[in-house]
Amino acid sequence: MHDPATGITARNLGPADLDDLHAIGSERSVVRQMGGWPWPPRRDFTATRCRPYAGDGFVWGLDRGGRIVGTVAVTRGELGYMLHPQVSGQGLGTRWVGLAVDHAFATLPLTRIDASAWADNAASAAVLRKLGFVHWQTRFEQAIARGFPVASHHYRLTRATHDRLRNADDCRKATA
Structure with missing residues (x-):
């Protein structure tokens, strides 16, 4: 999938x-915002992520000009998603997370998508809320990169809410 607005192509990750x-x-x-990535970084761990995802869902590498600038996944x-700091703050998170959610609901038999953000990750929580995700739970979870439990806010977007929001967006665009 290519998005001309961002110049990014979503594709499978590979060893290259x-x-x-x-x-x-x-x-x-x-990494401090990721639940399962280690700190300090380990190249052998990263290598385990450099292959096409074969499970239930998808993982996209976000390729801009032949370089991976982030990932977004529904598994x-x-x-889950992450962006290189050099491209953060450009709206890419909202755009590509939205495209991934649309793709997931269009191609997977899901009734909902869950997501989480550490309590101190306001930017990620804002992306989720913009896309219609609703907070439903907070609990402490081990943050591997931080080495201690952190409050984690859990969000949920149902298919029904997603469809209602998409239909409202489509109507607004049609009358604009």
């Missing part, structure tokens, strides 16, 4: 993406 993905995984500001009904 190791350097780019490891560069993202070596950014403390990114087993859960949403």
Whole structure:
């Protein structure tokens, strides 16, 4: 999938993406917000992520000009994403998370998508709320990169809410 507005193509990850993905995984500001990535960074761990996802859902590498600048995934009904700090703040998170959610509901037999954000990750929580996700639970969970439990806000978007919001957006665009 290519998005001309952002100049990004979503594609499967592969071994050739190791350097780019490891560069993202070596950014403390990114990894501290990820639930399952280690700190300090480990190249062998990153290598395990550099292959097409074969499970329930999808993982997209976000390719801009032949370089991976982030990832977005819906796996087993859960949403996850990360962006290199050099491209953060450009609206890419909202745009590509939205495209991934649309794709997931269009192609997977899901009734809902769940996501979470650490309590101190206001930017990620804002992306989720913009797309219609609703907070439903907060609990402490182990943050691997931080080395201690952190409050984690859990969000949920149902298919019915997604469809209602998409239909409202389509109507607004048609009358604009």
